[in-house]
Amino acid sequence: MFLGIDVGTYESKGVLVDQDGTVIAHARRRHGIATPNPGHVEQDPETVWWADVTGIARELTSHPRGREIAGVGLSAIGPCVVATDADLRPLRPAILYGVDTRATAQIDRITARIGADEVFRRAGNALTSQSAGPKIAWLKDEEPDVWRAARWFMTSQSWLVAKLTGDVTIDHATAGYFHPLYDVASGEWDTTGCEDWADAARLPRIAWSTDVAGTVTAAAAAETGIPAGTPVIVGTTDSPAEAVASGVVGEGELMAMYGSSGYFIRVGDRLRVDARLWSAPFVFEGTYVLAAGTSTAGTATRWIADLLGVTVDQDEQTFAHLIELAAESEPGARGLLALPHFSGERTPFQDPASRGVLMGLGLEHTKADVARAMLEGVGHSISAAILAFRAAGAPIERVMAIGGATRNPFIIGTVSAVTGLEQVVADSPGAAFGDAFLAALGTGAVREPGDVRQWVHVRETVGPDAATRAVLTADHDDYLTLYNAIAPLQHGRRR
Structure with a gap:
């Protein structure tokens, strides 16, 4: 069995899937967002994300086959910015993806400093509200105490995987939206021109979504019901997981x-x-x-x-x-x-x-x-x-x-x-279904990415x-x- 959980903007969903792609059980939790100031959109990692994940995991592991889980995959909204201390405790609410537009001044300043052409060469994109990098710069400017105290700047599923395993990772697909800190050609962090607000040592280790980040710790097992030692993959954001879920x-x-x-x-x-x-x-x-x-x-x-x-x-x-x-x-x-x-x-x-x-x-x-x-x-x-x-x-x-x-x-x-x-x-059952497949692939239960097409059910075909x-x-x-x-x-x- 494979457990997939996706944390969305307004709802989290989880599925328990067997090796043939059959959904055995599913669960969901609804939640909201916080808008403390115009242009600011936030969620609390502990009371929203972790509460949803633990609730869904406990519900699904209580299924008669819930103890047969051979791998866990997580996705979540992103790219978000979560600032934590060394013990993974969030220092403030998470700053959400492109719907949060607070970093306009930082976008303009960073673009002017590095140059629009160099930003595009490095990131493959211009800086926008969807870019995570300027939101880290915003923390340095507007909440310097939080910025100084932060051991890690990570994203939503990075933090959730770290809560399960203790390992701080991020997938390439999400790191690719931490412009201008990710070089899309080399696949590595590059903080050139951003050294006053960004340090690669405070960013997660980059890996591929199907790589195993670690295994469920005893403490996380007690909270979630997932057996200790279960492999957890690095995961990704919700949209790539949706793509996988659709084949x-x-x-x-x-x-x-x-x-x-x-x-x-x-x-x-x-x-x-x-x-x-x-x-x-x-x-x-x-x-x-x-x-x-x-x-x-x-x-x-x-x-x-x-x-x-x-x-x-x-x-x-x-x-x-x-x-x-x-x-x-x-x-x-x-x-x-x-x-x-x-x-x-x-x-x-x-x-x-x-x-x-x-x-x-x-x-x-x-x-x-x-x-x-x-x-x-x-x-x-x-x-x-x-x-x-x-x-x-x-x-x-x-x-x-x-x-x-x-x-x-x-x-x-x-x-x-x-x-x-x-x-x-x-x-498609949604991104959580894609997470379950990625977990199956990452743990070797399925062999090729194309095997997901055997999991996908077609409803109809619409032509011109x-x-x-x-x-x-x-x-x-x-x-x-x-x-x-x-x-x-x-x-x-x-x-």
């Missing part, structure tokens, strides 16, 4: 995650860098990713459901009602076009100031037209992100789609129509629809034109 492990394969926002990972066997996308190592040695993301997907569909009055207590029924309403319209929503940029937009625009637009409204339009326009707009947003890979010279050979919005035919159908790509929809492709492709051109035309006005209103 995306080979050259040219793309994970398309249709969640509250959209996230996309393309796996390759060589490093590619492009300013429109994010570059990092993947979870296996010799593999890399290009990644993209949108800011809204499921959140926009929930918003329009609330606005149009089709919301009911059960989310599944709400979205079913919304789909039924949109079906009363026609492809192209009778001339309506939506930009679903309710929280700005990421790939390909990287524009946090962009906001939602509904263009073309006339007295003849109905609620059904508005519903369909918004769903197709989400599809255009996702299509634009996926097409950025093609523009970067990174062809897509296979798409595995996961997430709740894959059940919305107008969203996923628009994506296939615009991109021309066939999408294989997987019934010839009847709608011409309309939706023309609408996508208009979607791009609309954004470019209205962006200057939007930026002026935001100021």
Whole structure:
């Protein structure tokens, strides 16, 4: 048996999986975030992360087969910054990933000092709120007592693995987001130009996700119920684990995650860098990713459901009602076009100031037209992100789609129509399932990364629809034109 646990932004999930990929038991815990100041997003490692992990582990190890665990894999949100003392006690709440935007001044200062070209050469990315490095610099500037007292600056799953094993490690995939402290070409820490706030000796040992970090200590066994001596792999962040869980492990394969926002990972066997996308190592040695993301997907569909009055207590029924309403319209929503940029937009625009637009409204339009326009707009947003890979010279050979919005035919159908790509929809149990597979691989129970495809269950395949492709492709051109035309006005209103 293999135990996988994933700690997400609002929920933690765990699965107990056998060697054939069958989920024997699962558990979950919900939690929240803290926003103590504008732009600050935090969680307490002990009362949120560790409490969830111990609760889920105790529940799953109480299963009749829970004592047969041969390996543990963990993933968590990231890249986060967790400052701890030598005994792994957090010195303050963890600073979360890109949703925490506190380090803007540090990003500007570090970029000016090192140079934007050198940052991109070293990290394969520009510095953004998703970069962990500037948040360590923020601690030096704003909380110097914490910075001086810290023995370790690590990330979420690093701390959890250390709590289980006593070993402080980080995987290459997550270290790749500690820009500008990780050299993506050499795979090593490089603090050149950052010596006044960063020291490689205070950063975790870098390893591959499937490497065994250590074994469960007696103290951790007492808290979690996991037998002492059980191997624990280094693990990774939630998105790479999701990719593995969907069976995306080979050259040219793309994970398309249709969640509250959209996230996309393309796996390759060589490093590619492009300013429109994010570059990092993947979870296996010799593999890399290009990644993209949108800011809204499921959140926009929930918003329009609330606005149009089709919301009911059960989310599944709400979205079913919304789909039924949109079906009363026609492809192209009778001339309506939506930009679903309710929280700005990421790939390909990287524009946090962009906001939602509904263009073309006339007295003849109905609620059904508005519903369909918004769903197709989400599809255009996702299509634009996926097409950025093609523009970067990174062809897509296979798409595995996961997430709740894959059940919305107008969203996923628009994506296939615009991109021309066939999408294989997987019934994935989520990142924790990927963690369990990585643990099985790391302990030798399975032999090759590609073996995960035998674990993955396919629900359906969605291909381009010839009847709608011409309309939706023309609408996508208009979607791009609309954004470019209205962006200057939007930026002026935001100021």
